[in-house]
Amino acid sequence: MSDRYSLLVLPGDGIGPEVMAEVTKVIDWFGTNRGMSFDISHGLVGGSSYDAHGTPLTDETMARAQAVDAVLLGAVGGPAYDNLDFSVKPERGLLRLRKEMDLYANLRPAQCFDALADFSSLKREVVAGLDILIVRELTSGVYFGEPRGIHSDDNNPDNEGGRVGINTQRYTSGEIRRVARSAFELARRRSNRVCSMEKANVMESGILWREEVQWVHDNEYPDVGLTHMYADNGAMQLVRRPQQFDVIVTDNLFGDILSDAAAMLTGSLGMLPSASLGAPMANGRPKALYEPVHGSAPDIAGQGKANPIACILSFAMALRYSFDRGDAAVELERAVERVLADGVRTADLMGPEGGTPVTTAQMGDRIVAALSQG
Numbered sequence: 001m002s003d004r005y006s007l008l009v010l011p012g013d014g015i016g017p018e019v020m021a022e023v024t025k026v027i028d029w030f031g032t033n034r035g036m037s038f039d040i041s042h043g044l045v046g047g048s049s050y051d052a053h054g055t056p057l058t059d060e061t062m063a064r065a066q067a068v069d070a071v072l073l074g075a076v077g078g079p080a081y082d083n084l085d086f087s088v089k090p091e092r093g094l095l096r097l098r099k100e101m102d103l104y105a106n107l108r109p110a111q112c113f114d115a116l117a118d119f120s121s122l123k124r125e126v127v128a129g130l131d132i133l134i135v136r137e138l139t140s141g142v143y144f145g146e147p148r149g150i151h152s153d154d155n156n157p158d159n160e161g162g163r164v165g166i167n168t169q170r171y172t173s174g175e176i177r178r179v180a181r182s183a184f185e186l187a188r189r190r191s192n193r194v195c196s197m198e199k200a201n202v203m204e205s206g207i208l209w210r211e212e213v214q215w216v217h218d219n220e221y222p223d224v225g226l227t228h229m230y231a232d233n234g235a236m237q238l239v240r241r242p243q244q245f246d247v248i249v250t251d252n253l254f255g256d257i258l259s260d261a262a263a264m265l266t267g268s269l270g271m272l273p274s275a276s277l278g279a280p281m282a283n284g285r286p287k288a289l290y291e292p293v294h295g296s297a298p299d300i301a302g303q304g305k306a307n308p309i310a311c312i313l314s315f316a317m318a319l320r321y322s323f324d325r326g327d328a329a330v331e332l333e334r335a336v337e338r339v340l341a342d343g344v345r346t347a348d349l350m351g352p353e354g355g356t357p358v359t360t361a362q363m364g365d366r367i368v369a370a371l372s373q374g
């Protein structure tokens, strides 16, 4: 692999462009100081694309996303677009990217920075040093399965209201195996343990999930520790003793819920990065989209209040998973950690003790300064 990396930057709406401006400073720093060369192109997604082109994602931008090493996205949406037709809503732009790039593995780290351990709703000793990674299947399961819909239930006189709502949990063995492989690969680069979660006690799709994850383990990753857990117990264990986990792999629905719960163990939405990975491309790098977990935060947009760390840590994930520069990722994560340890806080990280928050741009500048101090 070369040390040239192509990036498509899609700032999006609301605070998206504000936080992305700080990521740009970080990218420039690595270009200048670490001899990495980034081919960066910019595009529109979400409401800003709708305003310019009448669609939340143009075919041209979609094609560029397919061709680059990594897409970096800010956030989409906002009240100005709430009344648009479903087909052109800002979220459709993001969903189209995920679907057409076939990004089946959604990586959601829950990492507790020591300086923020008191921010968690759990006790410091439960969360300090926490570092787990949830791998959520993103392209299948009950959010996509057929049949689905809301139908009239006319032939059932006992049904008050006369309607029925249907969704289908459907997984193929191939869909389970590929996301399991992602989890085992990731575990090998971490503490080498995977916990797979489903509800094999009550769902056939859960039985298949358990069997296929076990099959991938036994045939391809026997060196990695594998345990299975029912997802409801998993939810309890995440809150009771989260440090028992390293990598958790689970389906789309359970992953949606469990990753949100795990994220809150570590404090603010403004701190949470994510990656969505697909199959390897010809150059060996996976199709990849990196984005903060948070949305466009219209309540604080344009005020310089947004915390850019979630988006900056998403770029750290790009360094690690797309560019194979785990060393640079660690360097960036350490810089963030040091700035937080120095007490630098955006408004969302202010505790009851108060103090003066820094702006979005000041936080970005402090992180770049910490990188330079080494």
Ligand code: NAI
Pocket (backbone or CB within 6 Å): 015, 019, 074, 075, 076, 077, 078, 079, 094, 269, 270, 271, 291, 292, 293, 294, 295, 296, 297, 298, 299, 300, 305, 306, 307, 308, 310, 348
């Ligand atoms: P949100 O994540 O935008 O905001 C929730 C709360 O967290 C707000 O009070 C906001 O000010 C705060 N917050 C979020 N990010 C922050 C940051 N970086 N720094 C400081 N505070 C931050 O979620 P909400 O309010 O439910 O949705 C707002 C809009 O964003 C909607 O249009 C929604 O559809 C969209 N959205 C987009 C997502 C995406 O692009 N992936 C994900 C979630 C929501």
Ligand code: MG
Pocket (backbone or CB within 6 Å): 256, 257, 260
């Ligand atoms: Mg969710």
